[in-house]
Amino acid sequence: MFAIIDIETCGGKFNYQRGRITEICILVHDGLTVVDKFTTLLNPECNISHYYVGITNITNEMVQNAPKFHEVAKKIIEMTENCVFVAHNVGFDYNFIKDEFASLGYKYQRETLCTVRLSRKLIPGRISYSLGHLCASLSIEIFGRHRAEGDAVATAQLFDLLIQLKNNNPLYKNKGLVEIMTRRIDNIKKYILNKLPESCGVYYFLNKAGEIIYIGKSINMYNRAQSHFGTDERKGKKMLNDLYNVDFVETGSEIIALLLESEEIKKHKPLYNRKSKADIFTHSIDWFKNKEGIISFKIVPYEEAENSLIAFTNYLSTRERLESWIEEKTLCLQYCTLTSEGSFCFNHQIKKCNGICAGEEEIEEYNKRAQQILDQYSFHHPNFAIIEKGRRADENALILVENGHYAGYGYFDVTDNFSSSEEISGLVKRSLYYPDTDGILQSWLRKSKRRVIDL
Missing domain, CATH: 3.40.1440.10 (GIY-YIG endonuclease)
Structure with a gap:
């Protein structure tokens, strides 16, 4: 069984505010002839612009008292059940109807067949495969172009012709229509x-x-x-x-x-993943306070890092990140270990350093800007757990940070209570540690408040 469908809309794609279905026609076809029909205007619950009125001649006044989609949804389900969903350029009609159902919380799924693709296979070499051009070239008259019933009836007549062509073709006559089109x-x-x-x-x-x-x-x-x-x-x-x-x-x-x-x-390391495949980190940006109490940064080999803020898979990326911090926070080259100790940095000479290296800026003021970087690339506490929603309504998820690094995740029942950090830690499936996972978690934590338990 086939359900030949055409819809008219007030938008190029589904949008609850301005792109809805304004008319639908369903013709149930048993492979020989049309055996049932349903057609109706629909109130899209949004304005139909002059552009779409010009295409379909369906006005806001015409649909004012028409049923809304949810009022005919059951009828659509019943008429298309156990049917192949057929349309000319089926992706448009099918996806629009599927999105309308999705807005109601229902997952609509049907097998589809496109008469455009079927026509290309059975009637090759045409200049255009639009419904209007194709029907004109095949002497199929459309009564009511760009109206759901007119286009659906024309599609049904085209469908009848395609079935005849299929049955007369020695390559396809013993195959079903869906089988022919299935790649x-x-x-x-x-x-x-x-x-x-x-x-x-x-x-x-x-x-x-x-x-x-x-x-x-x-x-x-x-x-x-x-x-x-x-x-x-x-x-x-x-x-x-x-x-x-x-x-x-x-x-x-x-x-x-x-x-x-x-x-x-x-x-x-999947073949078709482009990002995040590198698992060897070569350099890190460390931070420390010097003897004057100035927050300082330096690039070090990853394995030598003591207070790593962020790690990279090559030196160039590490240097680029540090230089971006210098630019954004007006940091001093000397206290980023990019110039010799005790000298005035070059950025001070070109007015891009406020003079901490020359004694012209208070340490407290400089540290305020440097601290912003520490806050961005460090966790608020070295040991804590984040509580998230689980895979089911009766389950919570847990993400563990230990010693300032992401450690793993686990799940527990919403009714469970914990009396110690050891109990929480015992729930966790330990993950292999990669430095960039800390950055993923930190970035996510900055977006909104989360339920956090310090351990």
Whole structure:
């Protein structure tokens, strides 16, 4: 069974405030003929602009007393159930209807078939495959162009013709319409999306040998994975050609997903991940107070760091970050260990240093600016736990920081109480430590207040 559908809208894509469906027509087709029909105007609950009135001739007055989408949603579900969703440029109609359902909290899913793609396969060589041009070239008259029923009826007549052409074609006559249009990537997409939940976590794309080729994270793994299949990037398309399976870990918490993704990318080094793959850190920016009490910074080899603020995988990146701090906070080159001790720094000569090196700035004033960097790149306390939402309503997540560094995460029941830091620490799944995970966590903590327990 097929549900041939056309919609009219007041926007190019779904938007609750200005892009909704204004008319829908559903023709149920049994493969031989249309056996049922439903058509109605819809009140979009937003203004229809003059532009879209000009296209469809559907005015605000016409839809004022029409049913709203939620009032016909059940009818749409019932009429399209166990049917292939057919439309001319099916992505537009299907995604619009799917988004309308999503706004109601319902996940609408149907197998789809596009008469544009089917026409290209069965009627190759046409100048245009728009519904108007295609129907005109095939002597299919459209009564009511850019109205849902008129376009749906024309699509149904085109569909009938395509079925005849398919049945007369020796290559396709023994195949179903959906089978003709199904590519390998369509099957993979369906398989992948059926496995992934609409929840927060980390997902792993695998090739045929079971090797991890890409790791990603999202607050909605299903939606994020779906976006991969719409890529126009050459590398993205190559990844899809290698894609064979998917695995995932639900985290509940977005920050746990971020931390886990970063660790897993370094551990597995997937072929198609571009960022965060380096796991060897060579240089660090250390901080200390000199004998006068001035907050100072210096670049050191990572393994020699004593009070590391941030680490990098090469010297150049480390130097660039320190120079950006000098520029942003008007720091002195001498107290960033970039000029010889006891000399006036070059920046003082060109008025980019306030003169701490020449005794012209109070230490307290200089330290206020330097302290801002310490606050940005340090945790407020060396040992603490962050409480986040878990994977279920009856579960909380826990992120542990020990000795000023990210240590790992765990989960516990919302009814659990703890009497010691050892109990909290015992819940944690320990993570491999990489310096950049501290930065991920610090950046996330700065965005909003979190429930924190000092240990």
